Amino acid sequence: MRVDVIMPQMGESIAEGTLTRWLKKPGDKVARDEPIFEISTDKVDAEIPSPAAGTLVDIKVQEGQTVPINTVVAQIETEASAVAAAGKTAPSAAPEAKPAAAPPPAPKPAAVAPGTPGDGKERARPAPAPPATYAAPAGGAGNVPRAASLIGQGATVEDLRRVRSSPVVRKIAQEHSIDISGLQGTGVSGRVTKRDILEAIEGGGARAAAPAPGGATAPAVRAATPAPVFAPGERVTVVPMSAMRKKIAEHMLMSRRTSAHVTTVFEVDMGRVMKLRAEHQQAFMERHGVKLTPTPFMVKAAVEALKAYPVVNASIDGDNIVYKKDINIGIAVALDWGLIVPVVKHADDMSLSGIAKTVTDLAERARSKRLTPNEVQDGTFTITNPGIFGSLFGTPIINQPQVAILGVGAIQKRVVVVDDAIAIRPMVFLDLSFDHRLIDGAVADQFMAHLKATLQEGKFTEIV
Numbered sequence: 477m478r479v480d481v482i483m484p485q486m487g488e489s490i491a492e493g494t495l496t497r498w499l500k501k502p503g504d505k506v507a508r509d510e511p512i513f514e515i516s517t518d519k520v521d522a523e524i525p526s527p528a529a530g531t532l533v534d535i536k537v538q539e540g541q542t543v544p545i546n547t548v549v550a551q552i553e554t555e556a557s558a559v560a561a562a563g564k565t566a567p568s569a570a571p572e573a574k575p576a577a578a579p580p581p582a583p584k585p586a587a588v589a590p591g592t593p594g595d596g597k598e599r600a601r602p603a604p605a606p607p608a609t610y611a612a613p614a615g616g617a618g619n620v621p622r623a624a625s626l627i628g629q630g631a632t633v634e635d636l637r638r639v640r641s642s643p644v645v646r647k648i649a650q651e652h653s654i655d656i657s658g659l660q661g662t663g664v665s666g667r668v669t670k671r672d673i674l675e676a677i678e679g680g681g682a683r684a685a686a687p688a689p690g691g692a693t694a695p696a697v698r699a700a701t702p703a704p705v706f707a708p709g710e711r712v713t714v715v716p717m718s719a720m721r722k723k724i725a726e727h728m729l730m731s732r733r734t735s736a737h738v739t740t741v742f743e744v745d746m747g748r749v750m751k752l753r754a755e756h757q758q759a760f761m762e763r764h765g766v767k768l769t770p771t772p773f774m775v776k777a778a779v780e781a782l783k784a785y786p787v788v789n790a791s792i793d794g795d796n797i798v799y800k801k802d803i804n805i806g807i808a809v810a811l812d813w814g815l816i817v818p819v820v821k822h823a824d825d826m827s828l829s830g831i832a833k834t835v836t837d838l839a840e841r842a843r844s845k846r847l848t849p850n851e852v853q854d855g856t857f858t859i860t861n862p863g864i865f866g867s868l869f870g871t872p873i874i875n876q877p878q879v880a881i882l883g884v885g886a887i888q889k890r891v892v893v894v895d896d897a898i899a900i901r902p903m904v905f906l907d908l909s910f911d912h913r914l915i916d917g918a919v920a921d922q923f924m925a926h927l928k929a930t931l932q933e934g935k936f937t938e939i940v
Contacts, residue, residue, distance in 0.1 A: 478551045479528040483537070485545040486517050486849040491645075492669065493517045494542040494719035495549060500532050506552065513549065514845065516719035520852045521816065523845050530554035540719070542669075647877075648673050650794070651734060674726050677733065720814035731876045736912040739871040742924045745894075746887050746902045748934025749773045756939045764829050768939075772832040774859060774884055775805050777930040779824050782857060785923040789856045791877045792914055806855035806875060807835055809842045810865075816842050817875060819855040827938050859884065869905035879911040880920070882927075 483493050493515040500512045511523035512532065530552040537549040645668055649656050652673075659676055661668035706712045717725070753768050760768040782789040782803050791798045803824040806817040818838035823831060841847050858875040863886035872883045885905040892901050906927065910920045 477554050478533070479530070479554055480548045481512065481524075481527060481550040481552060483515070483543050483545050483547045483549055484524060486515070486520055486522060492542055492544045495537050495539060496521070496719050497539055498535065499523070502532055502535055504532050506530065506532055516723065517849075520847050520849050521720055521814075521845055522847065522849075526552060528552050528554050540716075542719075645670050645673050648677075648730065652677050670726065674730060678729070718813060724814055727876070728873050731873050734876055735874050735879070737871070737874065737909055738912045738917065738920070739907055739909045740917065740920050740924060741869050741905055741907045742921075742928050744904050744906055744928045745892070745932050746770070746904050747932075749931055749936075750887070750902050752934055752936060752939060760829070760832075760939065764833055766833050766836040768832060770884075770887060771807070771835055771859075771861065772828050773931065773936065774861075774882075775807075775820065775823055775831050775835070776828055776936060777927045778805060778857065778859060778882060779803055780930050781923050781927040783824065784926050785919060787915060787919060788880045788910070788923050790914065791856075791879060792911070797914065800856040802854075802856065804854050804856045806858035806878075807838065808858060808860035809839050811843060816847070816852060817855060817858060818842050818847055818851050819853065821854070828936055829938070858882070863887065863904065869907045871907065872909050874909055874911055879914050880923075881909050883907040883909070 483495070486493065494517070495513055496516045497514040498512070499514065500506055506512055506526045506529065508527070508529040509525040512526045514521065514523050532550060533553045534551040535549070536551075537543055537547065543549070646656065648654070648670070654673060654676060656668050656673070659668050659672055661672050706714075749770060753770065753773075757768050760766075786799055787797070789800050789803055791800070802822055805820045805823045807820060808815060808817050818841075820826070820831060820834050820838070826834065838847070838851060841851075855875065855878060857878060858881040860872050860881060861884040862870055863884050866886050868888075869885040870883050872881045874881050883906065885907070887902050887904045889900050890903045892899060892903060894901065906924065908920055908924055
């Protein structure tokens with residue numbers, strides 16, 4: 477019996493994934509739940525376990541390929557004893573999966589029907605039908621038409637394919653007033669991918685593709701490929717970007733285009749925090765099994781400041797301000813192969829020890845690729861700590877759709893003036909990058925002043 481191994485859906489808004497590395501090769505024996513390949517998505521990198529025990533016999537998707545969720549990437553030949561176990565796996569693993577990007581049933585008999593999933597072909601029809609027209613939705617191009625509503629308006633399958641996209645793509649299109657139906661998608665069955673929408677924006681923000689002769693739709697405007705940055709014969713090594721690096725690049729460019737970035741920097745005396753840490757370090761380790769670092773103090777102080785200034789915990793949705801009732805703090809974790817931001821959910825309900833244990837657990841599992849999609853989603857505010865590498869301060873890029881990010885510099889002993897006397901104190905620079913579309917400079921500085929006062933006063937209860 478052969479069991480299909482599929483590209484899983486790693487989160488509600490994930491429509492596709494990149495298979496970055498096979499951990500097994502054809503002919504290898506695999507145990508049920510043993511990691512067999514690694515994937516990279518818009519949200520998380522993860523190792524995917526085998527749905528059954530047996531032998532990996534057929535790899536259908538190669539390393540570096542990006543495919544829709546539910547695509548069969550490989551098959552496992554199971555032994556008789558493994559068949560029962562395979563039947564207990566997730567229902568989506570056993571039957572043949574349907575590509576997520578397959579178009580809806582054709583509304584008219586003359587419309588083109590999709591071919592066999594994965595063969596990239598379509599059945600021919602006797603004669604081409606004239607392109608159907610449908611009314612544009614009210615409210616401008618940002619209100620992306622959904623496939624279900626277009627069927628009743630006489631849309632063709634080609635029209636339906638162009639509007640099929642992931643929630644992430646539709647959100648980017650709405651923010652930049654891009655009409656998805658006018659883009660030529662490069663995904664399966666013409667699906668508009670995240671890369672397509674970003675390239676359209678970079679290439680001049682195409683609102684719709686121009687009609688080509690014969691009524692066809694011309695490809696969307698693409699960004700011009702820059703000239704090589706090296707001269708012919710120059711001693712260089714050229715390697716392709718990893719899937720994670722590509723996604724980080726896309727996300728950073730999108731954030732820069734979206735938010736009006738401004739950064740403010742405060743210097744904070746960490747004397748009381750470092751004293752509390754030294755006093756409770758041993759007891760904290762004995763009771764909770766993790767080290768007491770400055771990070772939980774930063775998170776706790778940020779939570780108190782976010783409670784006082786909730787606009788910093790908000791986001792922008794068109795012309796609306798969305799105030800988040802939950803305080804979910806993202807903690808940037810540097811990996812050997814990139815950067816990821818796991819989220820401490822409901823940090824405002826946690827004690828200092830609870831935050832410390834959660835941060836440690838998330839960081840360890842991030843480095844071993846064991847995070848779940850839910851653990852990197854729904855952040856409302858982010859903290860990044862380049863200070864562990866010696867940086868004094870920086871100007872971090874906002875993690876969309878958030879409106880602010882806190883950077884923590886290195887804690888260093890410096891000579892400062894305290895009560896008209898020269899003293900040596902452990903000092904740190906804290907920098908806040910904020911979206912000036914929503915947060916005014918005065919509010920940003922008031923937020924930082926509140927955070928600074930919390931740290932300098934050192935009023936943290938229930939440390940142990």
